[in-house]
Amino acid sequence: MRLQIDEHRCKGCNLCTLVCPYRIFKPGKQANRRGVVIPELDRPERCANCRLRNLYGRTLCGTCQMICPDQAISWVEEDAHVPKKVAIEY
Amino acid sequence: MSEEEWLRQDRLPHIFCAGCGNGTVINCTLSAVEQIGWKKQDTVFVSGIGCSSRAPGYIAADSLHTTHGRALAFATGIKLANPALNVVVFTGDGDLAAIGGNHFIHACRRNIDITVVCMNNMIYGMTGGQGSPTTPAGGLSTTTPYGSEEPAFDLCVLASAAGANYVARWTSYHVRELTRAILTGLETPGFSFIESLVQCPTNYGRRNRFKQVTDQIEYFRSHTILVEKAGRMKEKGEEVPAGMILSGEFVRRNRPALGVRQ
Amino acid sequence: MQGNTACAEGAIAAGCRFFGGYPITPSTEVAEHMALRLPKTGGVFIQMEDEIAGIASVIGASWTGKKAMTATSGPGFSLMMENIGYAVMTETPCVIVNIQRGGPSTGQPTMSAQGDMLQCRFGSHGDYSVIALCPASVQEMFDLTVDAFNLAERFRVPVFLMADEIIGHMRERLIIPDSVVSGQRVPLEQGALPFRAGEDLVPGFPTFGMGYGVHVTGLTHDERGYPCATSPKLHEDLVKRLVSKIEGARDSIASYDMVNPEAETVFVSYGAPSRSVQQVLHDHPGDGIGHLRLKMVWPFAESLLSRFKNAETFIVPEQNLGQISREIERHVDGDVIPVPKLGGDLHTPDDLYRVLAEVR
Known part of the structure; x- marks a missing residue:
């Protein structure tokens, strides 16, 4: 899954930068066309929900999405999901 | 179905200011509604007037955006006339505690089977930042420019005393806890009241030493204390620090309720 | 009863x-x-x-x-x-x-x-x-x-x-019919815009709980029901429609009793004072007194007044200081004599007949 911020909805409040346990959201530097400074994503592939949602079949963490007052954070499927067996080596 | 499907996509982005906590409370409410498995066609959202009361307009179910303070009276009519409908009321502190105070206590007394989510931003946001019944003593607003001289209403204690079956308080920082509380409220027959403190960066925050949105959220994080913990501290004779927000479940009981689906 | x-x-x-x-x-x-x-x-x-x-x-x-x-x-x-x-x-x-x-x-x-x-x-x-x-x-x-x-x-x-x-x-004999005509609101067609009206200017009704997902607001709203409080055109259209749907129908829904439309002097009344007017007419049969009793006061069907072609004077007894008589004045050329009465007592038939005698 891929984490994304909807630039049309985001108003740049930066609440996501406060709550993400991985500190994926960083305050943005540049205002977009609408004058909103959208947070930047720092290595979003570290997001637990990105990695494991399909494996667990439910939302993991998801705090950024819940706290986002503008309903701007979501996850999209990158490719058709192929279930993979995960072998854990000791 | 997901929470996204409960939103009127064609109306977003909403009118709330950047950083307003109301959007967060909408997320938590929709998540709870989603978890309990209610269907759109069986669910009605009702609201009064104010920032919080714009919420139903963004939800793709039947919704009634009514007059200032009267949401609970309208909701009572809906629920009694058709108990098969699930009724959720969005309201704010001014709407509920000031102009709608009488409807509030009587809805609690009747214990009518609706769930009320109160977005308490401690100020009248839509009209430009006037003091409300929940503005803390000393709080600055356009009508309390020297600091509010009145004590604030404790809505949860009020609802508990008036007879609601479920009463809880969280903040817009505590999204998980808030969602769980709303879910419990939806599940509980009778009147459920969930108060969520929300940040109002535009009108409350900037006048009351919360320069950034995140400052007030950080304040909510660091200044909440569980009701149970506060109770234990009192039992031990310890002082609960002043200015702490009591959060958690205030009441969960099973008084006879009105308008419960048969 | x-x-x-x-x-x-x-x-x-x-x-x-x-x-x-x-x-x-x-x-x-x-x-x-x-x-x-x-x-x-x-x-x-x-x-x-x-x-x-x-x-x-x-x-x-x-x-x-x-x-x-x-x-x-x-x-x-x-x-x-x-x-x-x-x-x-x-x-x-x-x-x-x-x-x-x-x-x-x-x-x-x-x-x-x-x-x-x-x-x-x-x-x-x-x-x-x-x-x-x-x-x-x-x-x-x-x-x-x-x-x-x-x-x-x-x-x-x-x-x-x-x-x-x-x-x-008041207690009087009441005859309750076996059944009454009971109209029902027209439901909204599924998929139609909830506040778009047809020719009769009345949109179909989207009942809650039927899957319409309608947003109802007291704010000025568009045909979808969405608030749009800053559009002058939208507001004007909406308010004009709300007024027109009633005022446009005022003649077709008018409800009244009309006695002696050839009269030169006409009582116009509604509610309790009508009883005194009826007594005057009963006491003076053949006196050529006209009576328009409005069962529906609003919307005000002014065309009813013009049906008294010979009317020169309208006498309007009311239990107020002349609220509807002023409305009647707006619509007729003849004299309008308000007969106000406050305090709770009804005009007596004698009161009314005295006014009638004075204007004749």
């Missing part, structure tokens, strides 16, 4: 299944009888915490598809004004009974008056139109209540039954 009780019976016959109200003299018997009868007819009665909540619960109930009603009097009617405007704006069918008493303020709780006739028309803020019916007998308390529901359903508008304490508390 008492007028107020007849009103409640009329409501139940018309299919009213929700009553939300608050006790107030002299309308309380309506609520009392509804409390007695509604639970046995599958309806809901609730005594709310005030009149504001009463009308609010009625509007809420109406959106679930129930026919709903409240009853009140002067002070309570004043409290309801904001939500009456809300019902107009959101096009919510509902019936509001006002058993008028002496005002202003607490005034004369147990005495009759007709002082709220302009308030029911103009009391809420903004431009709008409503329908108001004025019964003059116990039978009409029943019949016009039925009409009120049918009109509310048809036009999606609050309809007022503007009775007065005399009619409300």
Whole structure:
């Protein structure tokens, strides 16, 4: 899954930068066309929900999405999901 | 179905200011509604007037955006006339505690089977930042420019005393806890009241030493204390620090309720 | 049977299944009888915490598809004004009974008056139109209540039954028909825009719980029901439609009794004073006195006045200081003589005949 911020909805409040346990959201530097400074994503592939949602079949963490007052954070499927067996080596 | 499907996509982005906590409370409410498995066609959202009361307009179910303070009276009519409908009321502190105070206590007394989510931003946001019944003593607003001289209403204690079956308080920082509380409220027959403190960066925050949105959220994080913990501290004779927000479940009981689906 | 009780019976016959109200003299018997009868007819009665909540619960109930009603009097009617405007704006069918008493303020709780006739028309803020019916007998308390529901359903508008304490508390013989004509609001077609109206200017009704997902707001809204409070054009179109749907139908829905349309001197009356006028006509048969008794005062069907072709003088007895006589003045060339009466007593037939003799 891929984490994304909807630039049309985001108003740049930066609440996501406060709550993400991985500190994926960083305050943005540049205002977009609408004058909103959208947070930047720092290595979003570290997001637990990105990695494991399909494996667990439910939302993991998801705090950024819940706290986002503008309903701007979501996850999209990158490719058709192929279930993979995960072998854990000791 | 997901929470996204409960939103009127064609109306977003909403009118709330950047950083307003109301959007967060909408997320938590929709998540709870989603978890309990209610269907759109069986669910009605009702609201009064104010920032919080714009919420139903963004939800793709039947919704009634009514007059200032009267949401609970309208909701009572809906629920009694058709108990098969699930009724959720969005309201704010001014709407509920000031102009709608009488409807509030009587809805609690009747214990009518609706769930009320109160977005308490401690100020009248839509009209430009006037003091409300929940503005803390000393709080600055356009009508309390020297600091509010009145004590604030404790809505949860009020609802508990008036007879609601479920009463809880969280903040817009505590999204998980808030969602769980709303879910419990939806599940509980009778009147459920969930108060969520929300940040109002535009009108409350900037006048009351919360320069950034995140400052007030950080304040909510660091200044909440569980009701149970506060109770234990009192039992031990310890002082609960002043200015702490009591959060958690205030009441969960099973008084006879009105308008419960048969 | 008492007028107020007849009103409640009329409501139940018309299919009213929700009553939300608050006790107030002299309308309380309506609520009392509804409390007695509604639970046995599958309806809901609730005594709310005030009149504001009463009308609010009625509007809420109406959106679930129930026919709903409240009853009140002067002070309570004043409290309801904001939500009456809300019902107009959101096009919510509902019936509001006002058993008028002496005002202003607490005034004369147990005495009759007709002082709220302009308030029911103009009391809420903004431009709008409503329908108001004025019964003059116990039978009409029943019949016009039925009409009120049918009109509310048809036009999606609050309809007022503007009775007065005399009619409300009068006891007369009432004949309850086996069945009454009971109109139903037209449902919205699935998929249609909820506030788009056809030729009759009345949109279909999207009942809550039927999957319409409609947003209802007192804000100026577009045809989708979405708030759009800053568009001058949208607001103008909406308000004009709300007014036109009623005013455009005023001649077709007019309800009245007309006696002796050739007369030169015509009494125009509504409500209790009509009884005194009828007595004058009864006492002076063949005297060529005309009488127009309005059962529907609002919308005001001025074309009725022009049907008295020879009329030179209109005498308007009212239990107020001339609220409707002023409306009549706007529409006729002849003299309009108001006969105001305050305090709760009815004009006696002698009073009226004396006025008649003076102008002749």
